[in-house]
Amino acid sequence: MTTAVVNPATGGDGGHSAVAARAENVVKAYGEGETRVAALDGVSVDIEQGVFTAIMGPSGSGKSTLMHCLAGLDTVSSGRIWIGGTEITGLKDKRLTKLRRDHVGFIFQAFNLLPTLNAIENITLPMDIAGRKPEQEWLRRVIDTVGLGERLKHRPNQLSGGQQQRVAVARALAARPDIIFGDEPTGNLDSRAGAEVLQFLRRSVDELGQTIVMVTHDPVAAAYANRIIFLADGQIVDEMRDPTADRVLDRMRGFDGQGRTS
Template identity: 70%
Template sequence: MGNAASAQDVWKVYGTGEAQVVALRGINVAFEWQKLTAIMGPSGSGKSTLMHCLAGLDTVNRGEVRIGDTVLTQLNDAGLTKVRRDRVGFIFQQFNLLPTLTAKENILLPLAIAGRKPDQRWFDKIIDTVDLGDRLSHRPSQLSGGQQQRVACARALVSRPQVIFGDEPTGNLDSQSGAEILRFLRTSVRTFGQTIIMVTHDPNAASYADRVVFLVDGQIVEEVTDPTADLVLDTMRSLDTRLGRPDEPGPPPEPR
């Protein structure tokens, strides 16, 4: 069955000359189907860059990125757009809801853009799971932050994507609302067989994952399975000593 998403020898470089920043250095990582994986690391470690490359939101300088069996790094812009529309879901820290649309319209927007009709039973099941039944006619400004993020979660799920990417999905929420979202993500993996990859800086959020991958300086340096918040915290502390740039940065990436 392969993996849900993978990166093989992936390099990502921004800028040139003195201003050059190597964001990802020869990353090799695979993400299993029907698992919740967290990506962690210090600020500037490359975790959001890795997620954006995996999701086809950003290109790589060298290496191969796959969603399922599809090699994203071989697709043109139209092909990437199709993958992002049909096979990938996104949950962002800022919710990214359209203020003029109701909760229901926001949830159904990806299907409307793709010209697809919603599966009513699936829609009802998602709404029941995120507990938004009495909020569907409300606009974002009439919802709490936690409710807005639940709308965003429902929107990510409604098209039945192969993989959902979450960029700090609880970053703007209080601890109670954040815990609700994390429980929902956990449920969507266990009950719906969803595959989720999320970037987080929060050890408690990471403890909901099946596996946590740690980045330092654009390289994967550690991973843990079945994490607890304490284990994640201890691992992060041990990585603090590894923040120096590698002496040997490896081969410079070739432009694609």
């Protein structure tokens, strides 16, 4: 895959969308010598602002590793990573932690809600820890987008799985991060609850201008995205715009023909 040359510091060259995150020639390897395994093998990709991007591929293809490296949760063996205009490769831990806190949101399979706090307290918790007050108008828009207005005083054990994940989505959105990363965010939900959460993620892109990167193995979930990046053996092998579940499934079957599973 060839990638348009975009200046990460300025976010574009006039002919391309601004870039929320970027990987350039990224290698992530484990082990040495004969035992060396490259989870990522020379990956270059731009993540566009205001776009819902899904990352897919067979088990062991490097999709979660790519997301973790883009998000600054894992280091790279070589290559460079930017979040917005800031190169994070080589950043000291304190600066990287601050950048993640101020600019990045996360949604994972496990909802990671505190059982002693109600929904609104869980939503604002990261900002409370950072000593920041939420923007009330933005917070109201987020709560409206995820449809939690009548559940804000409920604790996690009083909410369904889908409602708990909506709280987790709202928590990620509430701090108004530049980019949100989701690692199989609907993996623990039934199909109906999963569809609800995906619709809220889609709305957050369309109505709130959010940038989302989601790792998923599910063609139906991936079809909510604007763009899909396909990985195999640590390399980007394909890309799809405006996907449908059927097109994604057909593409994933191509991996099965090589003896891999999704």
